[in-house]
Amino acid sequence: MSPDHENLEQELRASLRRTAAPPGFAEKVLARAGAPLAFPKPVAGPKPERLRPRQDTILPHSRRAFTLALAAGIAVMAIIPAVVVENRRREEARGLKAKRDLLTALAITRDQLQQAREKVRRTTRNIQ
Amino acid sequence: MKPTLKTLSISAMALCVSMAAAPALLAQDFDFKSLDKLSANATSSTNLTLSAATLQLAAGFLGNDNDKDAAAIKNLVNNLKGIYIRAYEFDKPNEYSESDLAPLRALLKPPKWTTILDVRDHKDWTQVFFAEAENNKLEGVAVVSTEPTSLTVVYIDGELNRSDLEKLSGNMGIPDLKGLTGGKLADPKADNKTDKKSGK
Amino acid sequence: MEIDFAGIVAENQSMVFSLALRFLRNREVAEELAQDVFLQCYRQIDRIEDAAHASSWLRRAICHRSIDELRKRRLRPAIGLDDIPEPAATGAVQDPMLRDRLRGMVGALPEKARMVVVLRYQEDLSPTEIAEVLEMPVSTVKSHLHRSLTLLRGRLEKRGFAKVERGGELPVTEVCL
Numbered sequence: 403m404s405p406d407h408e409n410l411e412q413e414l415r416a417s418l419r420r421t422a423a424p425p426g427f428a429e430k431v432l433a434r435a436g437a438p439l440a441f442p443k444p445v446a447g448p449k450p451e452r453l454r455p456r457q458d459t460i461l462p463h464s465r466r467a468f469t470l471a472l473a474a475g476i477a478v479m480a481i482i483p484a485v486v487v488e489n490r491r492r493e494e495a496r497g498l499k500a501k502r503d504l505l506t507a508l509a510i511t512r513d514q515l516q517q518a519r520e521k522v523r524r525t526t527r528n529i530q
Numbered sequence: 531m532k533p534t535l536k537t538l539s540i541s542a543m544a545l546c547v548s549m550a551a552a553p554a555l556l557a558q559d560f561d562f563k564s565l566d567k568l569s570a571n572a573t574s575s576t577n578l579t580l581s582a583a584t585l586q587l588a589a590g591f592l593g594n595d596n597d598k599d600a601a602a603i604k605n606l607v608n609n610l611k612g613i614y615i616r617a618y619e620f621d622k623p624n625e626y627s628e629s630d631l632a633p634l635r636a637l638l639k640p641p642k643w644t645t646i647l648d649v650r651d652h653k654d655w656t657q658v659f660f661a662e663a664e665n666n667k668l669e670g671v672a673v674v675s676t677e678p679t680s681l682t683v684v685y686i687d688g689e690l691n692r693s694d695l696e697k698l699s700g701n702m703g704i705p706d707l708k709g710l711t712g713g714k715l716a717d718p719k720a721d722n723k724t725d726k727k728s729g730k
Numbered sequence: 731m732e733i734d735f736a737g738i739v740a741e742n743q744s745m746v747f748s749l750a751l752r753f754l755r756n757r758e759v760a761e762e763l764a765q766d767v768f769l770q771c772y773r774q775i776d777r778i779e780d781a782a783h784a785s786s787w788l789r790r791a792i793c794h795r796s797i798d799e800l801r802k803r804r805l806r807p808a809i810g811l812d813d814i815p816e817p818a819a820t821g822a823v824q825d826p827m828l829r830d831r832l833r834g835m836v837g838a839l840p841e842k843a844r845m846v847v848v849l850r851y852q853e854d855l856s857p858t859e860i861a862e863v864l865e866m867p868v869s870t871v872k873s874h875l876h877r878s879l880t881l882l883r884g885r886l887e888k889r890g891f892a893k894v895e896r897g898g899e900l901p902v903t904e905v906c907l
Contacts, residue, residue, distance in 0.1 A: 410883055414851040417829040418752055418836065423743040424761055431739050431765050435772040500580070500588035507578050507613045508603065508698060511684045514673045515699040518656045521649045575773075 433495030434502060559637050564630075565616045565683065571625040578615040582688070585610050602697055610688030616681075623653075623678035631674065634683065638672055653678050667691055733775055738784045739768055745785070745853070746792045752848045753796040755837040763799055767791045789853070790863050797841055828886075835885050839878055842866070846874040 562579065569575040580588070585607045592600040620626070637643070638659045647658040654677045661670030668691070673684040746767055750760035771778065771788055778784045836847050842864070849860045857875065861868040 407879065407883075410879060410886075411851070413828060413832055414836070414847070414882075415854075417832040418848055418852040420744045420748040420852060421751060423747040423764070424757075427743050427747065427761065427764070428736070428739045431743075431768045432736055434765060435735065435769055497587050497591040500584045501591040503578055503580055504585060504588035504592075504603075504607065504613070506576070507580060507615050507684075508606075510576065510578075510615050510617060510682065511613075511671075511673065511686065512698050514656075514675055514682055514684055515658070515695070517675070518647055518649060518658055518673065519699070521651055521654065521656055522647065525649060525651055 429491075429495070434499050436496070436499050560634050562614045562616060562683075562685070564633070565618075568616075568618050568626050568630060568681065571620060572618040573621045574619045576615055576617040578613065580613040582611045585613065602694075606690060606694045606698065610686060610690065612685075612687040614683070614685040614687070616683045618681045620679045625679070626681055628676075631676070631681075631683075634674065638674070643670075643672070663689060668695070671695060733778050733780070733784070735772055735775055738771065738778075738781065738788075741781065742785055742788050743768075746788050748852060749789070749792045749848060750796050752833070752836070752852055753793075753841075753845055754800060755833075759799065759803065763795055764792065767795055789849075793845055793849070793863055797845060800841055831886070832882065835882050836878075839881070843874040843878045846871055847878050850875060 566577060569577065589604045589607050592603055618626070638645075638657075643659045643661050645657060646660050647656070649656045654675075656675040657673070659670075659672040659674075660668050661672075663669040667689055669687075669689055671684075671686045671690070673682065675682045743764070747760060747764040750763045750767075751757060754760050754763070767788060770791060771784065774787075778787060836844060839847060845864060846860055849855045849863060850857075855863065857868050857871040860871045864871070
């Protein structure tokens, strides 16, 4: 017995369903193109717990201020590595694109020089 | 079949003393962007303008110095100020004219430039030019190659050794062009139903 | 109108990569080619009118480039075995072996027929749309489809795959290609 026509078509649709592009594909393309990257989406994550004084105690002002400052400092410290990583990533993308462009330019130059030599050889042979 | 037209002239290497090391000014005198209009009729085009900063950036990503080829390429680009490439392919002749190249050819003349190679075969014409510096070095190399359905201009600005150029004419570990561009270059008419195949 | 290239990549990367992968059956080559096609698109971005136009352009470009690439490289697709495992399908997987085999068999079709089948069953294009993409007559597209389905059905029969329908039997025997 064999799959009837309709089932075969269904199975073909299932078999040939689109598969996801490899991870990082879009970034690689944009890096090679030197195109602007999409704005990074805000990272989803647990919202920082709002600092509130406990109802049964009232934090002294200085301690509260210190706690807030500490929280702000931690938030800044958390962002800096991400920014550094992002900048490094962009720099790497630019560098890889530059490398690719350079190799392309040198390949074209090499091919032109080789073709020029070949033309000379060919023409010299014809004359002889 | 014997060709109907054969013209060959190979100029001798210039023995004249070069001018005091003045930078090759082609990039300042000639606007490569003036060739960009040719891409409008091209079936494929390559347009590369690599500044000194870009070249240095690229060199940093070439690989470590233990790799001979990487080291050779780094050495080549070390003193370069720029590389300019304009390459176009057309699906039929007469999509560009000599007048498009006349301003460029007018600049590639003595005393700054020496024609090292000048080969004509049928309607193909290839010229290689050197801008000579002191100490047997070069301060610029230009290649202008025209065929009925293609046109390539290469200009390397900056100091390089003749031996570097020899190596470049060899391989130097540079990947085949197809490996870099995936085959034929871009087709600007991919969306035109009446034109040839897209993406080729 | 300014075209958002990053958006075009995000929107079409799966389509472009999949078309190349289904046709070439080589993940590395498919990824490289897919990247090249997007770069081609980027170089022509001023000619792209809108997102739909970009998708259409990309589809045509990857089809033609894939066919060219196959001719150049003379890839011999390994039937069914080299694929990196597919992401799990939603819902019950009816018969993963059958689907693997089918992918392999599609990969063994002649190049034009293969591309017709992939465009039909991956992209759900009509024969007329396929004819436009591949620049061939509609009758040729239909002929490729008909012959390919007949061929695939025959091959499946030979390899002992039982009739497959929802909730149907799994293959009793499996003959390796």
